[in-house]
Amino acid sequence: MSETTVDSAPLPPPGATSDPLLRIRGLRKRYGSKTVLNRIDLDVAAHQVVCLIGASGSGKSTLLRCIDLLEEIDDGTIHLGEVELSDPALDADAARRRIGVVFQAYNLFPHLTVLDNITLAPRRVHRKARRDAEAEARELLERFGLADKAAEYPDRLSGGQQQRAAIVRALATEPELLLLDEITSALDPELVGEVLEVVGELKRRGFTIVMATHEMGFARHAADQVCFLEDGVVREHGTAEQIFTDPREPATRRFLARVLDH
Template identity: 75%
Template structure:
């Protein structure tokens, strides 16, 4: 296994006195896909927000490579430039074209010249099947296309780590597959991904490791085959039984 790119140790997070993450230990090796599964309120999104420094932690440490993200002296903006994030909602700027959305961060946050940023963005859009949409505005795109643009935007800064937070949750069922195909392609290209998902079929197919969260605690972790086919913890068994009921 590759050396861990992301290392989380004894992470704890509270909101208003309520503990939402407790004693989280997690390693994500380079070139791995790690899927977080669990019900609503289990702590998946909060964990991703802590890694991206959108939420401050109350205890524990997070390292990205040799950098401690939880160090209060850290330049948070510089650290975030090493991480790409895609959320449920696409968060595209409606007054900007697809190309402008994808090139904004490389130009403004990374100081990349416009021509270079646009060339890389067009290559990404081509890879994601969106080359012909580069000059369109977001309201001309389907939900699946908008989410693929959001992924292209996250990739445009050439991040070391990608965080995906339920990126298919807002999509119509027929559009889910096209977005998950993109993630599968990213895995094959060797990117490092930590993602919260409710798509168990995708997790089974793509994840190197699956972690089941409940009540802010990782109850079970292991390979996708082990956790999804032969779960050991009663909470994991109950959760997966409920998921299968609603299929």
């Protein structure tokens, strides 16, 4: 998708549905005089995986932080279902309960066991009984190959195991939308595949995912839609097949040639 001109009405992005789960229109974000996101339009249908690609500093992580209300936007709207997340009157904490986020830094509490890390939000925020929260957490740990790590502390786990535990923690709140921010960037190369396999499993299970990633092979084979950002602007947005085999924008072609050659 080409950049929308400032004075035109935003158009639904390619692949938009009549009733998307996530709908972003005209989103702008500035830090002082610097515009880091400019008129972002994006639709994400339920059960879709959308990969955000682009060079470091292109705005991918900032976009995810805006969706999760960790950053205040300067203009535009963000809807999750029928709820406008960008409404200043919205209870942000209540909205975040519908969204799971995993960052490139695992952000596990070092003084808590893996099981306690995973059950903290279900118990404290969602008011689940400890017994129920722990039963569900153990089921998730089993599903993602961490059943024997429930009583371990994070520093006893490998990087891949810590990142899998962080994903399980996000899933424990049963989110409608899962945001993954460069979750393989801090991993050794041999651990990247381990974590991406978990994301592939989430796709097969029908989770709705928006993922910022530098893993072009994964984006090509796993994404339903790919969104290429450059300098805070969506330069192109389409299916993974179209973006990787027939990119329409020169900027997309230059970026892919550079990263794929590398």
